[in-house]
Amino acid sequence: MVARLFWVLHGPNLNRLGLREPEIYGSTTLEEINRRLHAMALADGVELDCHQHNHEGGLVDLIHQAAARGVHGIVINPAAYTHTSIAMRDALAAVAIPFVEVHISNVHRREPFRHQSYFSDLAEAVICGLGPEGYEAGLKFLIRRGQKS
Numbered sequence: 689m690v691a692r693l694f695w696v697l698h699g700p701n702l703n704r705l706g707l708r709e710p711e712i713y714g715s716t717t718l719e720e721i722n723r724r725l726h727a728m729a730l731a732d733g734v735e736l737d738c739h740q741h742n743h744e745g746g747l748v749d750l751i752h753q754a755a756a757r758g759v760h761g762i763v764i765n766p767a768a769y770t771h772t773s774i775a776m777r778d779a780l781a782a783v784a785i786p787f788v789e790v791h792i793s794n795v796h797r798r799e800p801f802r803h804q805s806y807f808s809d810l811a812e813a814v815i816c817g818l819g820p821e822g823y824e825a826g827l828k829f830l831i832r833r834g835q836k837s
Contacts, residue, residue, distance in 0.1 A: 691735045692760045694830060696725055696823060697750055698740035699767030705792075712793050716820045724820070725763075725827055732831050734760075744769055748779045755783035761812075761830035762787040763823055770795075770805045777806040786833065788826035791816035 698718060701708060706717035722738040729736035741747045747769065754762060762780075764787050769776055780787060787810070794817030795802040808814050813829055815822040 691733060692831075693735040693737070693758060694729065694827060695750075695754050695759050695762045696722070696736065696738040696827070697747060697762060697764040697766075698738070699747060699765055699769050700742040702765060702767055703740050703742070712798075714792070714819050721820045721823055725823055728824060728827060729831075732828075734831055736827070744773055744775060747773075748775050751776065751779040751783055751785075754785055759785055761785060761833070763790055763826040763830065764788070764807070765790045765792070765823070766805075766807060770807060771802060773806060777810065780807065780810055786812045786830060788812055788829055789814045790822045790826045792819055792822060793817060 702718055705713055705721070706715055718740060725738060726736055739750050741750065762785055766773060766776060766789070770789070770791070789805065789807045789811040796816070805814070812833065813826065815826050818825060
């Protein structure tokens with residue numbers, strides 16, 4: 689039996705985690721987040737690929753590739769594109785892969801422009817404010833959801 693495949697997509701500037709505004713995003717690096725997610729996937733018997741891109745078109749291309757690769761679910765932190773990217777929203781709608789939207793900080797306690805998401809109404813779930821553990825909660829949710837179907 690082939691293991692189910694899940695993807696984690698990290699948006700712009702998340703490659704700077706651990707260095708960038710630690711008072712908001714903490715000191716955990718993207719590499720550390722991905723390592724924990726890979727360990728979790730291994731323990732649950734699923735495959736996981738993690739991708740980070742600073743460019744909107746690159747993320748759209750990855751979403752299209754996810755469909756072609758048979759990805760079962762996506763955990764996505766669109767970062768700043770949360771509030772601006774109709775292109776990424778349209779790509780996620782077009783591929784119809786279940787996804788969880790994740791944000792490290794509680795966006796609702798931040799600037800008003802961060803309160804609007806182009807993804808939330810399409811997402812299976814939205815997680816914000818849990819720090820890096822939000823990624824783990826999102827992945828666990830998608831894995832368990834897939835086991836029920």
